Amino acid sequence: MQLSIERHPEAATRTATVMNAIRRRIAARTLTSGEKLPSIRGLANAMSVSPSTVVEAYDRLAAEGLIRSRPGSGFFVAGSLPLVLADVEPRTDRAVDPLWVSRQSLDGGADMLRPGCGWLPADWMPTAAIRRALRAAAKAEDAMLTDYGATRGSRALRGVLARQFAAEGIDAGADQILLTASGTQAIDLVCRFLLQPGDTVLLDDPCYFNFQALLRVHRVKVVGVPMTPTGPDMASFAEALETHRPRLYIRNSAIHNPTGASLSPQAAHRILTLAAAQDVTIVEDDIFADLEPEPSPRLAVLDGLATVVRIGSFSKTLSASVRCGYIAARADWIDGLIDLQVATNFGGPSPIATEIVSGALSDGSYRKYLAALRSRLAKRRREVAATLETLGIRPWLEPRGGFYLWCRLPDGQDAADVARRALRENVVLAPGNVFSVAQTARDWMRFNVAQMDDPRLPALLKRVLDG
Amino acid sequence: MQLSIERHPEAATRTATVMNAIRRRIAARTLTSGEKLPSIRGLANAMSVSPSTVVEAYDRLAAEGLIRSRPGSGFFVAGSLPLVLADVEPRTDRAVDPLWVSRQSLDGGADMLRPGCGWLPADWMPTAAIRRALRAAAKAEDAMLTDYGATRGSRALRGVLARQFAAEGIDAGADQILLTASGTQAIDLVCRFLLQPGDTVLLDDPCYFNFQALLRVHRVKVVGVPMTPTGPDMASFAEALETHRPRLYIRNSAIHNPTGASLSPQAAHRILTLAAAQDVTIVEDDIFADLEPEPSPRLAVLDGLATVVRIGSFSKTLSASVRCGYIAARADWIDGLIDLQVATNFGGPSPIATEIVSGALSDGSYRKYLAALRSRLAKRRREVAATLETLGIRPWLEPRGGFYLWCRLPDGQDAADVARRALRENVVLAPGNVFSVAQTARDWMRFNVAQMDDPRLPALLKRVLDG
Numbered sequence: 001m002q003l004s005i006e007r008h009p010e011a012a013t014r015t016a017t018v019m020n021a022i023r024r025r026i027a028a029r030t031l032t033s034g035e036k037l038p039s040i041r042g043l044a045n046a047m048s049v050s051p052s053t054v055v056e057a058y059d060r061l062a063a064e065g066l067i068r069s070r071p072g073s074g075f076f077v078a079g080s081l082p083l084v085l086a087d088v089e090p091r092t093d094r095a096v097d098p099l100w101v102s103r104q105s106l107d108g109g110a111d112m113l114r115p116g117c118g119w120l121p122a123d124w125m126p127t128a129a130i131r132r133a134l135r136a137a138a139k140a141e142d143a144m145l146t147d148y149g150a151t152r153g154s155r156a157l158r159g160v161l162a163r164q165f166a167a168e169g170i171d172a173g174a175d176q177i178l179l180t181a182s183g184t185q186a187i188d189l190v191c192r193f194l195l196q197p198g199d200t201v202l203l204d205d206p207c208y209f210n211f212q213a214l215l216r217v218h219r220v221k222v223v224g225v226p227m228t229p230t231g232p233d234m235a236s237f238a239e240a241l242e243t244h245r246p247r248l249y250i251r252n253s254a255i256h257n258p259t260g261a262s263l264s265p266q267a268a269h270r271i272l273t274l275a276a277a278q279d280v281t282i283v284e285d286d287i288f289a290d291l292e293p294e295p296s297p298r299l300a301v302l303d304g305l306a307t308v309v310r311i312g313s314f315s316k317t318l319s320a321s322v323r324c325g326y327i328a329a330r331a332d333w334i335d336g337l338i339d340l341q342v343a344t345n346f347g348g349p350s351p352i353a354t355e356i357v358s359g360a361l362s363d364g365s366y367r368k369y370l371a372a373l374r375s376r377l378a379k380r381r382r383e384v385a386a387t388l389e390t391l392g393i394r395p396w397l398e399p400r401g402g403f404y405l406w407c408r409l410p411d412g413q414d415a416a417d418v419a420r421r422a423l424r425e426n427v428v429l430a431p432g433n434v435f436s437v438a439q440t441a442r443d444w445m446r447f448n449v450a451q452m453d454d455p456r457l458p459a460l461l462k463r464v465l466d467g
Numbered sequence: 468m469q470l471s472i473e474r475h476p477e478a479a480t481r482t483a484t485v486m487n488a489i490r491r492r493i494a495a496r497t498l499t500s501g502e503k504l505p506s507i508r509g510l511a512n513a514m515s516v517s518p519s520t521v522v523e524a525y526d527r528l529a530a531e532g533l534i535r536s537r538p539g540s541g542f543f544v545a546g547s548l549p550l551v552l553a554d555v556e557p558r559t560d561r562a563v564d565p566l567w568v569s570r571q572s573l574d575g576g577a578d579m580l581r582p583g584c585g586w587l588p589a590d591w592m593p594t595a596a597i598r599r600a601l602r603a604a605a606k607a608e609d610a611m612l613t614d615y616g617a618t619r620g621s622r623a624l625r626g627v628l629a630r631q632f633a634a635e636g637i638d639a640g641a642d643q644i645l646l647t648a649s650g651t652q653a654i655d656l657v658c659r660f661l662l663q664p665g666d667t668v669l670l671d672d673p674c675y676f677n678f679q680a681l682l683r684v685h686r687v688k689v690v691g692v693p694m695t696p697t698g699p700d701m702a703s704f705a706e707a708l709e710t711h712r713p714r715l716y717i718r719n720s721a722i723h724n725p726t727g728a729s730l731s732p733q734a735a736h737r738i739l740t741l742a743a744a745q746d747v748t749i750v751e752d753d754i755f756a757d758l759e760p761e762p763s764p765r766l767a768v769l770d771g772l773a774t775v776v777r778i779g780s781f782s783k784t785l786s787a788s789v790r791c792g793y794i795a796a797r798a799d800w801i802d803g804l805i806d807l808q809v810a811t812n813f814g815g816p817s818p819i820a821t822e823i824v825s826g827a828l829s830d831g832s833y834r835k836y837l838a839a840l841r842s843r844l845a846k847r848r849r850e851v852a853a854t855l856e857t858l859g860i861r862p863w864l865e866p867r868g869g870f871y872l873w874c875r876l877p878d879g880q881d882a883a884d885v886a887r888r889a890l891r892e893n894v895v896l897a898p899g900n901v902f903s904v905a906q907t908a909r910d911w912m913r914f915n916v917a918q919m920d921d922p923r924l925p926a927l928l929k930r931v932l933d934g
Contacts, residue, residue, distance in 0.1 A: 033663065078746075083660050083807065102809045106618045110610075122609035130612045131605045134819075138601035142589035143577075145597045148787040151573045181648045181790070184813040192684060193550055196500065197664055213810035217659060320615040323648070323817035339552040342569045343680035346651040350790035350820050352601075 011056075014049050018057035021047065026066065026077055037067060037075040083217070097434065098209035104428045113460070114451045116419070116430030118257070119320055120403065124376070124450055126360065126369045130319055133359030137352055149351035151338045153179025153326075157358045161312075161326060168301050176305065176331050178338060179348045183287050183313030183325035184210060187250065190283055190309055190327060191218050192340050195247060202240055202249040204232055206406075206435035206444070208257040208285070211250055220247075224437025227259055229397045231267030241278045248281050253298050255288040258435050258446035259406040260399025262296035272303050285311045292401040293374055305329060314357050317370060322353040377403055377450065384449040387458055391465060393445070403450045409443045413465060418445070421464040427457075429464075478523075481516050485524035488514065493533065493544055504534060504542040552683055564901070565676035571895045580927070581918045583886070583897030585724070586787055587870065591843075591917055593827065593836045597786055600826030604819055616818035618805045620646025620793075624825045628779075628793060635768050643772065643798050645805060646815045650754050650780030650792035651677060654717065657750055657776050657794060658685050659807050662714060669707055669716040671699055673873075673902035673911070675724040675752070678717055687714075691904025694726055696864045698734030708745045715748050720765050722755040725902045725913035726873040727866025729763035739770050752778045759868040760841055772796060781824050784837060789820040844870055844917065851916040854925050858932060860912070870917045876910045880932060885912070888931040894924075896931075 025031040037043075037058065044051040058075050061067045067075050105117035137144075152158065158174040165172050180186040195201070197219035203211050205224030215222050223244045225232040232251075240246070249271075253263060263271075275282055284299045289312060300310040305328055313325035327337060341348060360366060378401075385395055385405060392410030399405070409415055415431035422429045432444025492498040504510075504525065511518040525542050528534045534542050552566060572584035604611075619625065625641040632639050647653040662668070664686035670678050672691030682689050690711045692699040699718075707713070716738075720730060730738075742749055751766045756779060767777040772795055780792035794804060808815055827833060845868075852862055852872060859877030866872070876882055882898035889896045899911030 083663075083803070099806050099809055102813070103618060103805070106615055106809070106814060119615065120613075122613045125609070125613035127609045127612050134601055134605035134612075138598045138605070142592070142594045144788060145594050145601075146587075146589045146592035146786045146788055148573055148586065148782070151570060181652075182812050182814075184811065185648075188811045196550075197686075210810060210813060213806070217807060217810050219664075315615070319613045319819075321611060321613055321818040323814075323820070336550070336552070338570070339566050339680070340550065340684060342566055342573070343552055343677060343684050344651065344655045345649050346569070346677060347573060347649075347790075350817055351788040352786075352823065353790070353817050353820060356819065 011053065014053045015056045015060065018043070018047060018049060018054055019061055022057065022061060023066065031077050033077055035077050036073075037077065039074065098213045101209060101428065101430045101434050102213075104423065108426075108428055111426065113427045113454050113457060115447050115457065116428040117448055117451055118430075119316060119448075120450045121453075124373065125317075125319060126363075126366060129360040129363040129365050129369070130322075130356065132363060133356040136359050137355045140355060144351055144355060147351065148347045149354075151342060151347055152177070152334070153324075153348040154351065154354035154358060157324075157354045157361075158326075160358065160361055161328070165328065168295065168298065170301055170304060170328075172305055172328055173331075176328055176334060178327045178329075178334055178341070179354060180325045180327060180341065181345060181349045182323050183285065183311055183315065184214065185345070186311045186313070186325040186327045187211075187283060187285065188214060188217075189337055189340055189344075190311070190329070191215070191220075191248070192344070193333065193337055194281060195220055199248075200244045200246040202237075202244070202246040202280070203437055204251050204256070205437040206258055206432065206441050207250075207437070208252060209430075209434040212437065215250075222437055227256070227261060229259075229261050230264035231261070231271065234267065234270055237271065238274055241274055241280060245278065246280055248283060249275060250283040251285065252288065253284045253286055253300075254292050254296055255399055255402035255404070257288070258404055258430070259396060260402055260404050261397060262292075262400055263299075265297045268297035268299055268302055272299060272307070276307055280307075282308045283311060284308050287311070287313050287316055288402050290317045290370055291374060291377065291403070293378075294400075296400065300328070309333075314361075317373065318357060318360055318366075322350075322356050324349040324353050324357050374401060377401065380449040380452075381405065384447065384452050387452075388447065388461075391458070391462055393447075393461075393465075396444075403448050405447045405449060407445050407447060409445055409465065412443050414442055415445045416442070417467075418464050421467065422460070425460055425464065427460055427464070478520065481520045482523045482527065485510070485514060485516060485521055486528055489524065489528060490533065498544050500544050502544050503540075504544065506541065550684070552680055565680045568676060568895065568897045568901050569680075571890065575893075575895055578893065580894045580921050580924060582914050582924065583895040584915055584918055585897075586783060586915075587917045588920075591840065592784075592786060593830075593833060596827040596830040596832050596836070597789075597823065599830060600823040603826050604822045607822060611818055611822060614818065615814045616821075618809060618814055619644070619801070620791075620815040621818060621821035621825060624791075624821050624828075625793075627825065627828055628795070632795065635762065635765065637768055637771060637795075639772055639795055640798075643795055643801060645794045645796075645801055645808070646821060647792045647794060647808065648812060648816045649790050650752065650778055650782065651681065652812075653778045653780070653792040653794045654678075654750060654752065655681060655684075656804055656807055656811075657778070657796070658682070658687075658715070659811070660800065660804055661748060662687055666715075667711045667713040669704075669711070669713045669747070670904055671718050671723070672904040673725055673899065673908050674717075674904070675719060676897075676901040679904065682717075689904055694723065694728060696726075696728050697731035698728070698738065701734065701737055704738065705741055708741055708747060712745065713747055715750060716742060717750040718752065719755065720751045720753055720767075721759050721763055722866055722869035722871070724755070725871055725897070726863060727869055727871050728864060729759075729867055730766075732764045735764035735766055735769055739766060739774070743774055747774075749775045750778060751775050754778070754780050754783055755869050757784045757837055758841060758844065758870070760845075761867075763867065767795070776800075781828075784840065785824060785827055785833075789817075789823050791816040791820050791824050841868060844868065847916040847919075848872065851914065851919050854919075855914065855928075858925070858929055860914075860928075860932075863911075870915050872914045872916060874912050874914060876912055876932065879910050881909055882912045883909070884934075885931050888934065889927070892927055892931060894927055894931070 040054045158177040162174045200221040300308045310328040395405045419429040419431040430446040432441030507521045625644045629641045667688045767775045777795040860874045862872045886896040886898040897913040899908030
């Protein structure tokens with residue numbers, strides 16, 4: 001079927017609308033590989049367009065290879081549809097996509113300014129300790145330099161973690177800890193272990209944007225619970241548990257991403273009590289732990305790793321380049337998690353990388369560096385809050401640690417629009433809705449105070465705010 | 468419901484049989500979370516046991532927490548069932564489990580002998596080049612030591628690969644290459660991109676055992692195609708394509724694992740022609756490429772990466788400790804693969820690890836090391852084949868390279884039994900059926916000639932063969 005009639009601009013728009021509707025259904029897998037598309041007449045009625053518009057849209061989608069015509073039996077979704085996480089909209093419109101901030105932050109050039117990114121600049125990191133650890137690794141025994149390593153990962157590093165946990169009051173052996181290739185991969189493994197397609201997972205709203213991207217890969221339903229300054233809103237949390245019967249609740253404790261909030265003791269106890277009653281496993285991502293001056297309540301500590309899985313990594317305070325995370329969980333889950341890690345990654349993190357992490361962590365300078373880092377961040381949070389104040393941008397709360405400020409933009413401005421304008425000026429921002437499950441953070445923005453040293457930034461922000 | 472009657476030993480066995488049947492169905496997910504179990508009377512009839520045996524089995528499974536009783540409505544599968552890859556049989560019976568060889572090889576002590584493992588001993592590897600690369604990395608710029616790195620991974624290393632590909636005749640830019648945390652993770656990402664639960668995937672029979680473990684995680688159906696010394700049996704391959712309409716065909720080219728076979732030019736051309744006609748994507752795992760003296764036909768080369776995805780890593784000839792693999796694929800697939808890698812691992816391999824790989828690959832000694840390694844392996848293959856011959860163990864074919872010999876045991880011996888006996892003597896072997904999709908390699912064994920230097924091995928092998 002081929003239409004060669006010249007078409008009106010309006011007709012072209014209608015055709016594009018039909019094409020996008022089909023693309024979206026295929027991307028969301030409500031139309032799956034091999035499935036028959038709606039009849040031309042049926043879809044024309046449903047979308048209030050003419051049948052010839054649907055014919056044109058189907059022909060074009062067939063030309064793109066997305067669907068196929070079988071003569072005499074209609075159109076079918078083509079066989080080879082990759083799992084595409086990004087929205088099907090044009091790329092200029094990707095500012096509210098949870099992966100947009102990651103991609104821009106990771107791949108932007110060296111001259112890019114990154115108030116929206118999620119890590120410290122290189123010159124804030126303990127590079128001297130890393131260099132010493134690399135030189136020490138160059139003298140390690142042959143097997144450490146060439147072998148896959150044990151499935152649980154370096155015993156030395158797991159021992160360091162077990163001792164840290166013991167100091168917090170968690171009685172977990174090194175055998176309850178599994179090293180992974182990153183904190184994200186740790187959560188991915190737990191999801192693979194516990195989730196089936198179609199399950200429901202609870203997230204804070206707002207929350208770390210990559211939780212949402214990861215859960216799309218697992219084909220599960222996501223339900224958001226609104227955040228308060230002391231934890232999730234308890235009435236909503238209880239109702240979500242009752243209504244949606246989630247399998248998992250994934251969250252940042254300590255300094256919550258993006259809000260900077262910490263759990264109150266009452267909220268921590270209440271979360272555990274409600275979750276236990278409904279058999280919900282909690283994944284507590286504690287990646288910002290070392291940035292807290294004094295530890296706030298931790299679910300993993302109160303619960304003793306019975307129903308809580310603790311996740312962490314060394315990316316935020318030591319090095320994101322070494323790539324190493326961990327899972328601490330119930331002893332009887334570790335074997336299953338190891339099998340999954342072997343099947344999907346043939347083992348854990350690079351043994352060389354874990355050797356470097358162990359070396360740098362036990363370097364005499366590391367504790368002093370952490371103390372200095374916390375003071376430096378506290379000072380920068382105050383300074384950046386004062387600068388943002390002059391632009392009418394106000395933090396939701398004063399975080400007890402870390403590098404994030406979660407801020408409301410003045411005059412109900414659309415943060416995604418502001419972020420798009422900023423990108424044209426070579427500045428990566430993190431607009432609120434990339435963090436929001438329910439897309440209710442339209443005029444919010446997350447700022448990383450450690451990435452805001454550049455003196456041009458205040459004027460740049462003023463310019464993009466004014467449009 | 469609680470039975471306190473003392474039971475006969477036979478009754479206890481029958482109860483265990485019923486319990487195992489239910490456990491197996493839950494592990495295989497033919498009974499899923501929340502689903503009602505068969506009625507007591509129905510299952511009793513089906514399994515030819517008394518209803519009281521089923522009641523006892525259900526009560527015990529409920530006590531284990533695997534199922535739950537809802538008063539008045541029967542028994543249901545409990546809500547929180549992790550994905551367990553290992554069989555539910557007792558651990559002493561795990562010798563034919565695809566993960567068994569991996570776990571034993573990775574976690575066995577330093578004194579363990581490993582003719583069954585899949586890599587070279589540390590003293591065969593280019594450790595001097597790795598040490599030089601580590602010392603050079605200690606002088607790298609700060610950002611390389613601390614940042615996540617670009618999403619595609621090191622441009623330098625991708626450039627090295629692109630030039631190698633060009634020398635083979637593949638015209639692929641560095642932008643068609645995505646670095647990953649391992650070769651296995653590369654395949655996992657491609658599976659996540661292209662597969663949906665319930666799809667079918669073709670494998671050679673026998674094939675690398677971890678392909679099967681990985682595909683269980685993806686909840687897909689696996690179909691095996693018998694291997695011949697020049698590639699898959701073509702009639703079976705064509706029939707499997709027609710009957711099962713697979714989405715993927717995953718295989719080792721070059722030196723096939725475990726058989727050591729290489730593709731004939733005719734087989735390579737025929738595979739591509741048949742696969743193209745049915746819209747099947749081929750994943751060609753080329754992890755043993757550098758061990759071939761002269762390159763055998765490659766699907767990725769003939770096809771120019773149009774429908775073939777090439778996978779590789781540096782684990783077999785450089786270092787498994789650095790953990791780095793890659794995907795080379797159609798240009799328009801890379802963005803989707805990157806999004807998936809960001810969502811599930813927040814980026815690719817450790818930048819420090821890729822710096823070490825680049826450094827060692829460009830070390831002046833590396834080419835000479837490879838040439839010497841190939842000669843050393845050729846010699847060891849001849850020597851080990853002669854030793855095995857004295858034990859009545861015969862290789863299927865003489866491989867053109869690599870460290871594997873795929874051998875038939877004498878007198879139809881069960882390789883799994885032999886492997887279990889060997890493990891008691893601290894020797895890891897790789898019994899045939901861990902590689903076989905259809906479990907038709909009962910009396911076959913894969914030997915790694917580089918791991919057979921220990922002078923005790925011939926006598927040890929003789930002992931475990933004799934039982």
